[in-house]
Amino acid sequence: MLDPQRLPGPVWVVAPHPDDEALGCGGLLSALSELGREIHALLMTDGGASHPNSARFPGPILAQQRLGEWRSGLGALGVAAQQSVSLGLADGDLIRCSPLSVRHAIEQAWAPTSPATLLLPWRRDPHTDHRACWLHFEPLLAQVPYVLEYTVWLPERSQPADWPRPEEQLSELFFQPTTSQQDRKAAAIAMHRSQLGMIDDDPFGFVLPDDMVQRAVKEPERFFVSSTVAHVLTAP
Ligand SMILES: [Zn+2]
Structure with missing residues (x-):
């Protein structure tokens, strides 16, 4: 079991889309904010591709809506809006963004306060943007003392090959939020x-499945970390 007291600040959480941080590690973020850790959030894409056929919420309007939702969700977890940075990259297309320019944007965001702890989506989380996100961060990871990869869609959508491999030397850690932390996570989601379901004019638009949301709130959050640091992050 992961002990949040052992994670130093500043903490940066990276979300490929608005909502990933709430679904994947909202309980841990809530615990870290209770502990008074300095927390920053970095949003990679604008989230504007979830409802491509909506006339009421065309891409740029949807992106504005989702940025507002993201900041409100962070607020529910104790992360202030001024501690958040949005890169506004193309939703669904993160893999085609220039690695050099994305790396430059990340370094600019970090420049005032670089992370001691980084919460990043699992490298093979079953979503193309989540995987691309990890690839963009990979060259920077050696600079960060503690990197925890959080999982979003692994239980629902994974293939066996998406899970850690022995040669990666990773450990699996779980965090069980308290009831009040679960409540804040549910409020953030x-x-x-x-x-x-708010957008009702796109029959093919994305809707978070209710059973996935229930699982994300009720079950322990799952992280993968380097086996060399895992023992430092667990309660004795
Ligand atoms: Zn996502």
Whole structure:
């Protein structure tokens, strides 16, 4: 079991889309904010591709809506809006963004306060943007003392090859949020109304499945970390 007291600040959490941080590690973020850790959030894409056929929420309007939802969700977890940075990259197309320019943007975001702890989506989380996100960060990871890869879609969508491999030398750690932390996580997820059925003019638009949300709130959060640091992060 992961002990949040052992994670030093500043903490940076990276979300490929608005809502990933709430779904994947909202309980841990809530615990870290209770501990008074300095937390920053970095949003990679604008989230504007979830409802491509909506006339009421065309891409740029949807991106604005989702940025507002993201900041409200972070607020529910104790992360202030001024501690958040959005890169506004193309939703669904992160893999085609220039690695050099993305790396430059990340370094600029970090420049005032670089992470001691980094919460990043699992390198093979089953979503192309989540995997691309990890690839963009890979060259920077050696600079960060503690890197925890959080999981979003692994239980619902994974193939066996998506899980850690022995040669990667990773350990699996779980965090069980308290009831009040679960409540704040659920409140943060609920802020993402555009992903929960609010947009009703696109029959092919994305809706977070209710059973996935229930699982994300109720079950322990799952992280993968380097086996060389895992023992430092667990309670004795
Ligand atoms: Zn996502």
